[in-house]
Amino acid sequence: MIPSLFTPLATSRAGRTLCRAALLFVPLASARANAQGTAPRITEQQSGVTQLIQAVHATSANVVWASGPGGVVLRTLDGGTTWQRRMTPAGDSLQFRDVHAINADTAWVLSIGNGTASRIYRTSDGGSTWALQFINRDSAAFYDCLSFGNSREGLVFGDATAGRTHILRTTNGGGTWTLLPESVVPAPLPSEGAFAASGLCVAHANARTAYVATGAPGARLFKSTNAGATWSVLETPFVRGTVAGLTGVSFIGDRGVAVAADINRLRTDTSTKVVGITTDGGRTWTLGNRPPLPGSLSGVSWVPGAGNNTIVAVSYGGAFYSTSAGREWTTFANVVTTGVSAIDRTVWVGGEKGRIWRLDFPAATR
Structure with missing residues (x-):
């Protein structure tokens, strides 16, 4: 939805690159977090590109994929010490707002835009070659995010058009994508869609359970418990508006965490009701506090190996972590960040001008 609001801050025709990481001190780590031994070690990594790193997806402590505008697709096999650009057949003409990987070899990237700009590519050889699996032939449709529950079952969400909700589903690894019939998806609110901000408007809790986070004009949560075959609707207490929502x-x-934003105020948003926690699969929510810097929140991730309350959030004002389930926040970057992904105790964050951060949290105490 609304691609101009998430355009890159810098663009270039970067070629295939292989670059090394540099250590970054923890600039704004709280004394309390350090005293309690919960502060992460933070490393800024060199991606070799200058475009915005829009989405990140880690599959292990070593294998991480990232994507962004200008045809950017990146992969690391060593935890981010080196990043390599992987070129798709489209060159630098597409905005890859989302990436989902299974391992070092298999990944999907989603480009966004009206009509044929919305596409899905798949690689099974680590990005050496790509197959175009889906190209949008509906000039009014616009797809935002994708997620896979396993190597075969995946989902893509798109903005509503012609009074219907757009959810694509595959059960064969993307060999075919089917637009779900209106009878099994929620009827949309007028102009309801999602924000192609971080690739996190669609997420799996496990192989069978998936969620879609919507915005503009509502802030609804769509939920499936059968790998996307049918869907129900959950209402949420988050900020909503003409260009606001989850x-x-x-x-x-x-156990879930969600973030929301007023996208009309990318750099200046100070809305409340933008962070929340659920412990019952989205039926009820407890609102937390917004992070300290202004700017629209764009994505969020649990850090599962660092305890039940550790979260990393990204925004157009900076990047933050919380070890108290969103009650208190520590800022570790004050520039545009959009992509975030966690594996065990390690988190990768992508942001403006090709910047990538790695956070290593201490193990949770039991």
Whole structure:
């Protein structure tokens, strides 16, 4: 939805690159977090590109994929010490707002835009070659985010058009994508869609349970418990408006965290009701506090190996972590950040001008 609001801050025709990481001190780590031994070690990594890193997806402590505008697709096999650009057949003409990987070899990237700009590519050889699996032939449709529950079952959400909700589903690894019939998806609110901000408007809690976070004009959560075959609707207490609503979700079982934003105020948003926690699969929510810097929140992730309350959130004002389930926040970057993904105790964050951060949290105490 609304691609101009998430355009890159810098563009270039970067070629295939292989670059090394540099250590970054923890600039704004709280004394309390350090005293309690919960502050992460933070490393800024060199991606080799200058475009915005829009989405990030980690599959292990070593394998991470990232994507962004200008045809950017990146992969690391060593935890981010080196990043390599992987070129798709479209060159630098597409905005890859989302990436989902299974391992070092298999990944999908989603480009956004009206009509044929919305596409899905898949690689099974680590990005050496790509197959075009889907190209949008509906000139009014616009797809925002994708997620896979396993190597075969995946989902893509798109903005409503012609009075219907757009959810694509595959059960064969993307070999075919089917637009779900109106009878099994929620009827949309007028002009309801999602924000292609971080690739986190669609998320899986497990192989069978998936969520779609919507915005503009509502802030609804669509939920499926049968791998996307049918869907129900959950209402949420988050900020909503003409260009406001949910921007990203992260679930581990029934425990979820969501962020929302007023997208009309990308750099200046100070809305409340933008962070929330659920422990019952989205039926009820407890609102937390917004992070300290202004700017629209674009994505969020649990850090599962760092305890039940550790979260990393990204925004157009900076990047933050909380070890108290969103009650208190520590700022570790004050520039545009949009992509975030966690594996065990390690988190990768992508942001403006090709910047990538790695956070290593201490192990949770039991």
